[in-house]
Amino acid sequence: MNILVTGSNGQLGSEIQLQVPLHKGWHFFFTDVEELDITKPEDIRTFIRKNNINFIINCAAFTAVDKAESQEELCDLLNHKAPGFLAEAIQEAGGSLIHISTDYVFDGTNHTPYKENVPTCPNSVYGHTKLKGEQAVTAACPSAVIIRTAWLYSIFGNNFVKTMIRLGKEKEELGVIFDQIGTPTYAADLAKVILEIIKKSPIPGIYHFSNEGVCSWYDFTKTIHRLSGINDCRIKPLHTEEYPTPAKRPHYSVLDKTKIKKTFDIDIPWWEESLKICIDKLKK
Numbered sequence: 001m002n003i004l005v006t007g008s009n010g011q012l013g014s015e016i017q018l019q020v021p022l023h024k025g026w027h028f029f030f031t032d033v034e035e036l037d038i039t040k041p042e043d044i045r046t047f048i049r050k051n052n053i054n055f056i057i058n059c060a061a062f063t064a065v066d067k068a069e070s071q072e073e074l075c076d077l078l079n080h081k082a083p084g085f086l087a088e089a090i091q092e093a094g095g096s097l098i099h100i101s102t103d104y105v106f107d108g109t110n111h112t113p114y115k116e117n118v119p120t121c122p123n124s125v126y127g128h129t130k131l132k133g134e135q136a137v138t139a140a141c142p143s144a145v146i147i148r149t150a151w152l153y154s155i156f157g158n159n160f161v162k163t164m165i166r167l168g169k170e171k172e173e174l175g176v177i178f179d180q181i182g183t184p185t186y187a188a189d190l191a192k193v194i195l196e197i198i199k200k201s202p203i204p205g206i207y208h209f210s211n212e213g214v215c216s217w218y219d220f221t222k223t224i225h226r227l228s229g230i231n232d233c234r235i236k237p238l239h240t241e242e243y244p245t246p247a248k249r250p251h252y253s254v255l256d257k258t259k260i261k262k263t264f265d266i267d268i269p270w271w272e273e274s275l276k277i278c279i280d281k282l283k284k
Contacts, residue, residue, distance in 0.1 A: 003198070004029045004053045006038055006086070007060030012100065014156040015191035016057065023195060029053065032060075038082040044089040056090050056097035057194060058083055061130070065104070068126040069246040079129035084136030087144060096143040096202060098194055103150035103182065103210075105131045108250025115256045116148075116206045124247040134206070145197060146206045147190070147260075150253055151220075154187035155281050164221050165282070168230040178218035178237035182253045183210040186274035197264055207263070208255035211271035223272060227279045 007013050008030035062078040104127035105120040122128045137144050153159040218237045
């Protein structure tokens with residue numbers, strides 16, 4: 001099998017690269033914008049034909065949530081139009097894809113974990129463009145799998161975990177939001193699940209994936225510092241209103257993972273367990 005991974009230098013793409021030795025007989029093509037511009041449909045088709053691609057894992061996205069509010073055109077190109085181009089091209093080639101989406105397609109007014117069939121209602125440019133991307137992928141490639149995830153972190157790139165570790169070492173006090181509730185996702189866990197889905201033969205549809213459990217950004221930060229051995233930084237809980245941002249965040253975006261667990265028979269680690277694994281790696 002020949003698998004194209006777009007956005008391969010990001011957190012998720014980098015974690016997928018670490019999984020390659022475990023999948024003998026699969027040939028991976030890891031690309032970023034330098035190797036393949038996914039905003040150009042003909043470039044995508046040429047790449048697929050040249051390399052006989054059977055499957056695409058689309059990790060590429062515009063993920064700067066606040067910047068998206070002032071860069072709507074670019075955000076829409078990368079999060080909406082480009083996934084549609086990929087889906088059209090792989091459908092024409094007789095293949096399929098897994099596309100990564102987000103909890104930001106919901107407005108966060110729920111008080112119970114979001115199932116896949118709950119009506120979407122994004123309240124940010126980022127969320128709107130990701131939802132349109134889902135719709136474009138589904139329309140162009142009926143065999144596609146869409147995985148919504150949340151609060152992604154890893155040993156790679158810039159993310160909340162690494163930022164809180166750095167700030168915890170630099171500052172005596174940190175203010176962190178306590179009234180936004182969700183679940184962190186260790187990118188390594190998501191990478192394993194994506195490849196497991198391909199191995200088991202993908203069943204089309206939308207699925208939710210994060211680690212197990214629930215926390216606030218405040219809880220998350222306290223745990224990050226505890227596991228990192230940071231004891232000299234006081235963490236102050238903040239209301240969302242005390243920390244205004246250009247883009248609105250969902251107040252509650254816990255994802256119900258029943259469907260993905262039952263469909264593909266997978267076990268999902270608790271968020272604290274995976275966080276400890278990540279932090280132990282960062283310590284090395």
